[in-house]
Amino acid sequence: MYGSGAAPAAVEDQEAGLDVWGFLRRRKSFIIVLSMLGCGIGYMLFQRQIPIYRSSALAQVIHKNSDRQMAMLVTERDLTDASFEITSEGLLRPAIEKHRLNELLLLQGLSIDAAVMQIAGMILVKPLSSSKIVEIAVQGSRAEEIPLIANAVAEEYVDRQQENYKDASVELDAALTRQREGLHAELKAKEKEYNEFRERSGLMSDGKNPHRERQEAFLEKLGTLSLEETSLKAELKTLEEAERAGGSREAILMAIGKLSESSAIALGGVGAAIQPINEVDSERGIEERMIPLLLEQKELEAQHGKDHPKVTAMQRRIDFTRQLLQQFVDTKKKQAEQAPAKTSEAAPAPLDFIAVYLQSLRQQLQSIATERDALETQAAEAERLARALGNDENEDRSRRSEIDRLAKLFDAASTNVTERRVNVDMGGVKALILQPARHGSLIFPSLSKFLSMGAFLGGFIGLVLGYLVEVADKSFRKPEDVIREFGVPIVGHIPFFKEERLKGAAAGNKLDRTAVCVHLPRSRPAEAYRSVRTAICFSALGSSHRVIQISSPAAGDGKSTLALNLSISLAMSGKRTILIESDFRRPKVHKLTGVDNKRGVVDVLRGDSEVADAVQSTSVDSFFVMPCGSRPKNPAELLSRPEYEQLLEVLRQQYDYVIIDTPPVLAVTDPTSVAPRVDGVLIAMRLSRHTRDLGRRTLEQLRDVGATVSGIVINGVEESDGYGYGSYRYSDYQYYYKSYDYRYGKARGDYYSDDQNDSSDADITLKS
Secondary structure (H helix, E strand, O other), X not given: OOOOOOOOOOOOOOOOOOOHHHHHHHOHHHHHHHHHHHHHHHHHHHHHOOOEEEEEEEEEEEEOOOOHHHHHHOHHHHOOOHHHHHOOHHXXXXXHHXXXXXXXXXXXXXXXXXXXXXXXXXXXXXXXXXXXXXXEEEEEOOOOOHHHHHHHHHHHHHHHHHHHHHHHHHHHHHHHHHHHHHXXXXXXXXXXXXXXXXXXXXXXXXXXXXXHHHHHHHHXXXXXXXHHHHHHHHHHHHHHHHHHOOOOHHHHHHHHHHHHHHOHHHHOOHHHHOOOHHHOOOHHHHHHHHHHXXXXXHHHHHHHOOOOHHHHHHHHHHHHHHHHHHHHHHHHHHHHHHOOOOOOOOOOOOOOHHHHHHHHHHHHHHHHHHHHHHHHHHHHHHHHHHHHOHHHHHXXXXXXXXXXXXXXXXXXXXXXXXXXXXXXOOOOEEEEEEEOOOOOEEEEOOHHHHHHHHHHHHHHHHHHHHHHHHHHOOOOOOHHHHHHHHOOOEEEEEEOEEHHHHHOOOOOOOOOOOOHHHHOOOOHHXXXXXXXXXXXXXXXXXXXXXEEEEEOOOOOOOHXXXXXXXXXXXXXXXXXXXEEEOOOOOOOHHHHHOOOOOOOHHHHHHOOOOHHHHOEEOOOOOEEEEOOOOOOOOXXXXXXXXXXXXXXXXXXXXXXXXEEEOOOOOOOOHHHHHHHHOOEEEEEEEOOOOHHHHHHHHHHHHHHOOOOEEEEEEEEEOOOOOOOOOOOOOOOOOOOOOOOOOOOOOOOOOOOOOOOOHHXXXXXXXXX
C-alpha cells in the first residue's frame, strides 16, 4: 500500500513456475487445432502410401537322433541359423529356379542375382519354438504372389534340412572310420618300436631295473646290520662298565639276563640259558634250552615272512647261541677228562661265562663290521649299474605310457563306430510344412497409426507453439503475480456474469441491471462485491478510509459498475453511503442509478445549487447519489478548485462513506486531481497482456501526486457456474471484454460532448 507522498518499495519481477494446468487451459486451442491438422496431414500421407501385404508359412524341423556327434554337425537342431540359411543365396537360387519365381510380376525382368537379393529383402524368419517350428514370412506389394514365394522358400528349406542330415551322417561315418584306422596303425607302430627297444635294453621282462632292486636289498640289509650293531655296542659298553666297576658276578649275570629278556632279537635269547647253563651236559640239554628261541623265530616268520630281516637276525642269534652252548659242553667234557679224580663231595669249577659272553659280543661286532663293508661295496656297485640303466627306465615308462594312451583312444574310437552303427537306424530328421502360406494380409499402411501419429506430432507442435506464446505473454495469471508486480493488495475478484441473467434482472427497478447486489443478491458477483465491502470496512485503515475514489487504468475495466455495487453493498450493511459523479466528461452515475441529472456536483461547485438539492435518494435505503448535473467544458479545472475539496468535507460529515466515480487514470488528468483529496483510491483492473504496463503507469501517476492506493479489484475473473454461494475458481485468469467506447480518445485530454451512445457503455463483462 502506498502512503501519501511516499515512494513505493522496489518490487522485483520474479519468475514464477509454469502452471501446467492453467497453461493447458489457456493454450488448448493450439493443441486441438494442430492435432486436427496433423490428423489431416496423416490421412493425406496414408492415401499416398503403397500397400504392403504379408503372408507366412510354418515349417517344422525335428531331429530324432540321440547321437551327440550328429548334434554337433547338424547345427540347425535349435534353428539358430535358420534366418541366415533361408535368406542365403544357396537356398534362394534353387528355389527360384525350381518354382520359376522369376516369372512373377514382382520379379519379372530381374536377373537371377537381382531376384535373389529382392526375395532376401522380403523374407522375415522367426523361430516359434526353440527346436521345432520356424515361421517364414514374405512381405510385398502383391497379395496374390507373396504366398507363392513363401511356399517355394519353405519347401526348399525342408528339403535342405533332410539333405543336410544325410550329408552329415555320411561325413560322420567316414570321419569315425578314418579316426579308428589311424589310431590302430599308430598303435601298432608304437608297439613294434617298444619291442625293439626291450630287446636292446638291459631291463627285466617287466621293465624293472635289476641293479636297482639289488641296491635296495643291500641297503635294507645295511639298515638291519646298523640297528644290530648299535644294540650290541650298547650292551657291550654296559657290561664292560659293570665289570670295571667291580660289581658282583651274580649281578652282572642277572643284568645279562635282563638285557636278553628286554631284547630277544638282539641277544638271540642267550639270557634264557644263562642261569642253568652249568647244568647243560649233553646235546639234549642244548636243544631243550633252544626251544623258546625257536618258538620266537616261528612267531616272527608268521608275522613277517621267512625272508624278513628280523627273521634272518633271529636265525643268526639262534646259531650263535647253539654254538656257545656247544662250546661250553665241549669244554666241560674236556676238563672232566684231564682233571684227577676227586672225592664225590668236591664240585667242578664254574666256567667264566661273563668273559665268554663279552668275547662273543666282540666277535659279533667284528663280524657285523666285515659284513657291512662288503654290503656297502656291493650297494655302491649296484647303484652305479642302476644309474647306467636309468635312461632305459625313463624311455621304457614313456613308451609304455604312449602305448596305453593310444590303446585307450583306439578303444574309444572303436566304441564310437559301434555306437554309430547302432544309432544309425534310430536317428534321422523330420522336416515338413505345417501350414502353407495363403493370400497376403495388409500390414501397411495403417490408418489408425497414421492418424494417431499425425495427431501426436500436431499436438506436440501445438504444445511447443503454445509454450512459446505462453513465455512471450506478459499478462498476469495468478494473484501473487499482481501483488508481486505492484506491491498493492488485492481486495476482491469480480467474476463474469452471464448476459441472459442480467437481462431479466432490471425489470421493475430504476437501478441499472448491472446492480447485481440488488437484482441478484445471491449471485456470485454480488458476493464478490460484498467481499470488497468487507475488505474496506474491516481493514487496518477501514475507519479512516471513508472517502474512497474509484478509478481504473483504462476504459472498460468496470470501475463504474464497481462504484455502484460497492456503494449499494455498503448501504445495505447500514452505512449511509453516497455515490458522487466525478467523471464530468462521460457521466454515467445517473444512468446506472436512474436518478434525475438536472442538478448535481457541477452545479454545487458553480454555486448554482445547494448540496441538499443535488443529493438524490434511491430505492435502496441509506444509498444516495449526487449526479453530474450540467456538463462542464473545463472538467479538469473544476475538479482542481478548492470548492471540490470543501464539498468532500461536507459530505464526509454527513455520510459514513463517500464513493467517488472518476475517469480512467491514463485517459485524462481528472483522477489525479481528485486522488490527493480522498482517503484512498481503489483501482478496478481487468487483466490482459497490457495490464502490467498500464497498471505500473497508473500507480506511478498516483504516487507522483501523493495518493494512497487502498487496493486493487480484479474484474472479469472466469467462474464455474454453481448454486447459491458456491466458491469460484482462482486457478487461472481469463478475461474477455468488449471494446468499450468511452470516447476519451487515444490522446489524453480528448473530449467528446455528445451523449448519444452513453447507454452502450457497460462496465460489466457480458459473456454470451
